[in-house]
Amino acid sequence: MTKIKTLADLVKLRDELQSKQALADSADNAESIIQIKVGMGTSGIASGAKAVIDFLVEALEKRNIEANVSQTGDMGYSYAEPTIEVKKPGKDPVVFGFVNVQKADEIIEKYIKRDELVEGIIPVNYHTIDN
Amino acid sequence: MTKYKQIRIALNNCGVIDPENIEDYIARDGYMALGKCITEMTPQDVIKEIKDSGLRGRGGGGFPAGLKWEIASKNHADQKYVVCNADEGDPGAFMDRSVLEGDPHAVLEAMAICGYSIGATKGLIYIRAEYPLAIKRLKIAIDQAREVGLLGKNIFGSKFDFDIELRYGAGAFVCGEETSLIHSMEGLRGEPTIKPPFPAEKGYLGKPTNVNNVETYASVPIIIRKGASWFNKIGTEKSKGTKVFALAGKVNNVGLVEVPMGTTLREVIFEIGGGIQNGKKFKAVQTGGPSGGCLTEKHLDTPIDFDNLVAAGSMMGSGGMIVMDEDNCMVSVAKFYLDFTVEESCGKCSPCRIGNKRLFELLERITKGQGTMDDLQRLRNMSNVIKDTSLCGLGQTSPNPVLSTLDNFYDEYLAHVKDHKCPAGECKDLMKYFIIAENCVGCTACARVCPVGAITGEKKEAHLINSETCIKCGACMERCKFDAIIIK
Numbered sequence: 372m373t374k375i376k377t378l379a380d381l382v383k384l385r386d387e388l389q390s391k392q393a394l395a396d397s398a399d400n401a402e403s404i405i406q407i408k409v410g411m412g413t414s415g416i417a418s419g420a421k422a423v424i425d426f427l428v429e430a431l432e433k434r435n436i437e438a439n440v441s442q443t444g445d446m447g448y449s450y451a452e453p454t455i456e457v458k459k460p461g462k463d464p465v466v467f468g469f470v471n472v473q474k475a476d477e478i479i480e481k482y483i484k485r486d487e488l489v490e491g492i493i494p495v496n497y498h499t500i501d502n
Numbered sequence: 503m504t505k506y507k508q509i510r511i512a513l514n515n516c517g518v519i520d521p522e523n524i525e526d527y528i529a530r531d532g533y534m535a536l537g538k539c540i541t542e543m544t545p546q547d548v549i550k551e552i553k554d555s556g557l558r559g560r561g562g563g564g565f566p567a568g569l570k571w572e573i574a575s576k577n578h579a580d581q582k583y584v585v586c587n588a589d590e591g592d593p594g595a596f597m598d599r600s601v602l603e604g605d606p607h608a609v610l611e612a613m614a615i616c617g618y619s620i621g622a623t624k625g626l627i628y629i630r631a632e633y634p635l636a637i638k639r640l641k642i643a644i645d646q647a648r649e650v651g652l653l654g655k656n657i658f659g660s661k662f663d664f665d666i667e668l669r670y671g672a673g674a675f676v677c678g679e680e681t682s683l684i685h686s687m688e689g690l691r692g693e694p695t696i697k698p699p700f701p702a703e704k705g706y707l708g709k710p711t712n713v714n715n716v717e718t719y720a721s722v723p724i725i726i727r728k729g730a731s732w733f734n735k736i737g738t739e740k741s742k743g744t745k746v747f748a749l750a751g752k753v754n755n756v757g758l759v760e761v762p763m764g765t766t767l768r769e770v771i772f773e774i775g776g777g778i779q780n781g782k783k784f785k786a787v788q789t790g791g792p793s794g795g796c797l798t799e800k801h802l803d804t805p806i807d808f809d810n811l812v813a814a815g816s817m818m819g820s821g822g823m824i825v826m827d828e829d830n831c832m833v834s835v836a837k838f839y840l841d842f843t844v845e846e847s848c849g850k851c852s853p854c855r856i857g858n859k860r861l862f863e864l865l866e867r868i869t870k871g872q873g874t875m876d877d878l879q880r881l882r883n884m885s886n887v888i889k890d891t892s893l894c895g896l897g898q899t900s901p902n903p904v905l906s907t908l909d910n911f912y913d914e915y916l917a918h919v920k921d922h923k924c925p926a927g928e929c930k931d932l933m934k935y936f937i938i939a940e941n942c943v944g945c946t947a948c949a950r951v952c953p954v955g956a957i958t959g960e961k962k963e964a965h966l967i968n969s970e971t972c973i974k975c976g977a978c979m980e981r982c983k984f985d986a987i988i989i990k
């Protein structure tokens with residue numbers, strides 16, 4: 372990565388990253404992509420998040436679904452670990468709780484492929500700093 | 503902002519970004535606050551902003567962060583230090599771990615901001631070795647920040663240099679106390695010393711040192727970005743912003759909760775927490791860890807802030823919140839915390855070393871049904887002496903779980919002492935398992951499952967439990983299909 376030597380450098384880098392993100396998020400775009408985050412804090416990992424992320428990466432590839440799978444920290448729902456967030460382009464992100472490999476499979480087949488709802492959705496229950 | 507009870511400030515990026523990728527942090531305005539401070543603000547401006555925000559320390563005491571920074575900035579020295587307290591020793595607490603695992607750059611950025619404002623070039627994070635994942639992610643974050651020049655020399659092309667190193671703690675609770683922490687980092691025994699001098703005057707290696715908690719730092723970049731007047735509109739008059747709690751115990755939705763100061767305990771436990779598990783009755787909530795107290799039904803509508811919790815006989819502490827139901831014996835709860843304190847007391851001063859042990863022994867006698875009314879008075883007197891005469895915060899607060907349960911659950915102590923009964927059914931020494939002869943069909947299931955052979959009886963005849971041998975494990979009761987076994 373290039374060095375950040377001034378505030379302007381940082382602003383430029385941030386803007387680039389943000390527009391890349393916006394492209395990935397928007398519905399009809401060559402670069403839009405399904406984004407999946409797996410909660411990999413200590414409690415997530417202790418509940419089996421590692422197996423879930425490994426499964427997701429492998430299964431999505433095998434089934435020819437383009438998606439970006441990444442790890443993130445604790446989403447806060449310790450009671451429902453492992454938790455994953457699925458964001459389809461143009462849609463609000465959806466958080467699923469109690470996700471084991473079987474559940475992850477169901478999420479791919481139903482929610483990701485066919486937009487069918489799957490049980491175990493955790494509703495948003497907090498404000499962010501921007502709203 | 504009324505739709506939801508929670509606002510995520512310290513947890514802003516937690517569970518959102520990939521903590522091992524600095525680009526994710528930068529895309530969410532990461533390091534903009536540091537850039538703004540160095541490029542557009544004087545150190546005094548930064549301190550004023552933090553003071554105006556009303557941010558108070560999240561590690562326990564609630565000391566105003568801006569004021570602490572100002573004191574450190576005014577103490578001149580050739581070298582100063584910025585220390586992050588990531589020792590998180592309270593049983594059941596995991597807020598700091600989650601922040602470090604989920605958003606490590608926020609803490610690094612805030613430490614650099616603090617360094618800029620007080621005139622320090624070195625930062626140290628004191629983290630317990632039991633947090634390997636947080637350590638790994640911090641190391642990655644530090645390396646990445648160095649690589650792009652956000653840590654190191656001439657940050658943002660200015661004259662300001664700042665770098666951060668990790669220091670590991672071995673998990674002694676007392677090492678979370680700031681003077682102890684500093685001694686531990688110096689390679690000395692992790693024992694507290696009397697304050698003053700405060701670390702801001704004489705800290706690490708005798709130099710002015712600013713010690714703040716993980717969550718305190720994690721709130722700083724957003725305050726700088728959004729402004730003190732945005733932050734200080736959230737919360738109560740004397741406690742601004744939000745607080746993260748690790749909600750645990752007998753509550754349905756165990757997890758991380760971040761609410762504005764002034765939210766009530768009821769909202770946290772029953773709305774966000776989803777109420778008590780298995781439809782049981784709420785009994786108490788413990789806040790403040792081993793230094794805090796147990797609050798009851800009558801405190802449920804108290805707005806949570808630093809001062810209200812103290813007035814109610816507990817304290818904010820670092821944010822552990824353990825919910826108890828009707829099956830929890832409050833004498834046992836007090837004993838649990840005392841057991842912890844006795845184990846963790848460093849032994850330097852006698853009120854804490856000896857006093858807490860004696861308190862523990864008294865509680866043990868009570869839970870065995872051997873306590874007297876004099877013991878209850880002794881508990882109270884000794885608690886007050888320990889509080890008044892201990893050297894550091896550990897001893898000064900360790901009797902709080904005893905005092906608050908004495909105040910709020912005196913009847914339960916009386917039941918143990920006078921009737922030799924534990925109303926919650928938790929104290930094994932005060933329970934006896936019985937077989938109701940009329941209900942027993944003599945199926946022998948209980949006798950077969952008892953691990954110590956305490957149950958005798960002929961087939962098809964009523965059985966009997968020998969209370970001398972019985973270890974009160976409850977296996978027979980679970981097995982019996984005829985409701986013939988009861989606890990008295």
Ligand SMILES: Cc1cc2nc3c(=O)[nH]c(=O)nc-3n(C[C@H](O)[C@H](O)[C@H](O)COP(=O)(O)O)c2cc1C
Nearest residue numbers: 559560561587590591678679680714715718895896
């Ligand atoms: C026995 C004892 C244990 C403590 N443990 C911690 C801890 O684990 N984490 C923490 O941040 N502060 C802990 N503190 C408070 C620190 O001494 C200090 O006040 C705090 O780190 C200051 O940061 P703050 O102003 O940001 O809260 C402890 C204090 C005592 C007396």
Ligand code: SF4
Nearest residue numbers: 849850851854894897
């Ligand atoms: S109060 Fe306890 S922990 Fe603190 S110095 Fe005294 S013995 Fe050590």
